[in-house]
Amino acid sequence: MGQFDRRTLLKAGLKAGAVVTAGALTSCSDTSPASAGANTAAAPNWNSFSRSLKGRLFMPSTAGYAAAHQLFNPRWDSVQPAAVVKAANATDVQKAINFARGNKLVMVPKGGGHSYVGASTISKGLMVDLGAIRGMSYTNGVLTVGAGARLYDVHAFLDKYGRSLPTGTCPTVGVAGLTLGGGLGIHTRAFGLTCDRLLSMGVITADGVARNVSTTVDPDLFWALRGSGGGNLGVVTSFRFATIPATKLGFFRLTWPESKAAAVVRGWQKFAQSAPITSWVNLHIDARSNGTLSIHVLGISTTGNAAAAAAQLESFVGSRASTRSITVKTHLEAVKYLGGGTTSPRTGFLAGSDVLKGPMNAATITALLGAVKAAARAKTPATAIIDPLGGQAAKQPTGGASWPWRSALGVIQWYCGTPAHPTSAQLKIAQTFITNGHRAVRAYSAGGYVNYVETGRSVSTYYGASLTRLRTVKKKYDPANFFHTAYTLV
Ligand SMILES: Cc1cc2nc3c(=O)[nH]c(=O)nc-3n(C[C@H](O)[C@H](O)[C@H](O)COP(=O)(O)OP(=O)(O)OC[C@H]3O[C@@H](n4cnc5c(N)ncnc54)[C@H](O)[C@@H]3O)c2cc1C
Known part of the structure; x- marks a missing residue:
């Protein structure tokens, strides 16, 4: 009522x-x-x-x-x-x-x-x-979920069936936004992106028509919705996903001193190129308020053998980590560990991204580290987080997906914490870090990840080779450009 x-x-x-x-x-x-x-x-x-x-x-x-x-x-x-x-x-x-x-x-x-x-x-x-539209059901390996569900809810529900889904880590992120923009996380290399697991979607287009899109019904719209970002082509009301097994995961967390930073970036690049797809590792380069850098990696092994994955990374870096922590966690323990619990508080931040075409050369690595170091010297709470692609993420799912970065090495996120209600001066400081980051890696940047969309960047930055076809699909399903903001496809 x-x-x-x-x-x-x-x-x-x-x-x-x-x-x-x-x-x-x-x-x-x-x-x-x-x-x-x-x-x-x-x-x-x-x-x-x-x-x-x-x-x-x-x-x-x-x-x-x-x-x-x-x-x-x-x-x-x-x-x-x-x-x-x-x-x-x-x-x-x-x-x-x-x-x-x-x-x-x-x-x-x-x-x-x-x-x-x-x-x-x-x-x-x-x-x-759509937050109240969050009902879920599970049958024969398939999850049906309302578009308002959050990631933790999905994992807690699937855990009861011994199943999981490749997603991001923040417990309160919405399934809708994450999936429509791709969806990167610890299972990306082993099982692909969240959008790659889609079987069908209920979506209402600009004409008010409710459709159930899949590889056989409105396949062009299904293709487009897999990775072009939310808000562009219609409102999705439900998703059907092919789930994956909820297995124990091996975790490793390694740190190195700042003096090894360039070697760690090089080692991470080798790992992203040649480690088995059952391993995933992301690299954090954090600006410390004392002007130094903190270098650490968080990795997983879907086989549970985190010690072997950690040793492989150390061999690529060329030195043993100064601190190491190796653990094994059940599916739900892993979800809570990665998400910092079952919910996350509202947080102020400014962030952006670059998709890495391939391994960076020495000068670019130096420039990347220099961008974070400059933030550390300015006491800006900045971090560069580099996630690997490859493995299943390099393959198109059945029916194809518009997510454009299949051949890329990884995604760098430039993240800067801000107060809840930042002044324009505080936003400018954060933006300076992000701009410096873009500049540092521009020779290796293919574009940006649409789920880390930024103000002031051309919308086409996020679509690579999918842009032309996406525009055709947009014209077909939303000819009057009903769904339009500063961030939508035109
Ligand atoms: C703390 C944090 C952690 C994150 N971690 C990850 C991560 O690990 N991996 C990753 O890939 N991304 C991650 N992200 C990015 C996240 O995937 C995107 O911000 C995503 O768009 C958020 O989806 P949402 O539904 O929560 O957001 P919303 O703000 O609700 O939606 C995002 C966009 O999608 C549109 N939209 C929302 N619902 C629908 C719908 N039903 N139909 C059509 N369009 C819709 C909105 O209009 C908006 O344009 C993270 C973001 C944050 C803030």
Whole structure:
């Protein structure tokens, strides 16, 4: 039942049933890219829209609106959607699309709300939160999951069946955003990306039509949704995944002194190129507030033999690590260990990425380390995190996927912590680190990872050789460019 009622309208100083434009409820002066003008001839009838929903509609005057439009990064709290639909089911999503289209409102879906650029909220537009659509079922190796589920929920559910899914590590990241942008994590080399495990998706396109896309039904849309990032082509309401076995995992954590930093990067590159696909290791180069660098790796072995994987990495580095920790964890222990628990607190940050075409030469490694070192000297809480690709990630899944970086070596994430509500000076410091990082590795960068999307970078940066075909699919399924923000395909 719709919850946006007469009381809410009165609180807003408006009469129930009155003609209300989205613009009248918010400032009209914001012309930033992440905002939606509402130049409608006839104003939206929020009241009847609200009554038509099984879920709830929140407007700025509704109790709970502040919490309803929050994302993971508190930096976006100041972005004020005209309204937030907390959808109860796919029909609510369909109604929201039709309502937004009919009223010329920009609409953005929200899954877990972890978008790096706040793309799941929109000033003056309609946010459609799918968080309540999170039901799961499991049959014969196949997981069916509502698009609002978070990663920890999925792992805890699958664990009961002795199954798992290759995903990222943060427990509160949404299955929707992660999968639609690819999905990288510890199983990437052994089992491919999250989007590679997709069998089908329920998706509602800009025309309001609910489709069940797969390699045989709307295969071009299925291809496009596997890796082009959320918010572009439709609102996915459910996913079906081919799961993987939930096995024990061997973990190794190794550190080296800063003097070995270049050798560790070289060793990591060799490992990413030639280690068995059952091994995965990511490299962290952290800026310490005392001006030095901390160098450590976190690796796993899906065979459980972490000691052998660690020894192989050490041989590539050419020196034994100064500290080593080797453990074996069950599936759910591993999920909690990697995610730092079962939930994660809202956090301020600015981040970006480069996809590495291949192993960097000595000068580029020096420049990369120099970018983090400069941040350390400036006491900026910065880190470069390098994840390997290869193995199954290098292969196209059945039916193909638009995720464009199959032949790449790995992905560097440039990550900088910020206060929850950073000043522009604080954002500038963080951005300087990211820009320096891009500059350092530009000779080896193929582009960026769409799940680590950044402001100020061309959208085409994220699509490589898939761009032209993605544009064709976009024109076919969204000819009027209904799904559009500063970060969507054009
Ligand atoms: C702390 C943290 C850890 C992370 N770890 C990893 C990691 O290990 N591996 C990795 O690959 N990535 C990781 N990411 C990046 C993450 O995959 C992306 O930020 C992803 O887009 C988040 O998805 P979400 O549903 O939580 O976000 P949202 O902000 O809800 O959505 C992201 C984008 O998808 C759109 N969208 C959301 N739901 C839908 C839907 N149902 N249909 C269509 N579009 C939709 C939104 O409009 C937005 O454009 C991490 C991010 C954070 C903040």
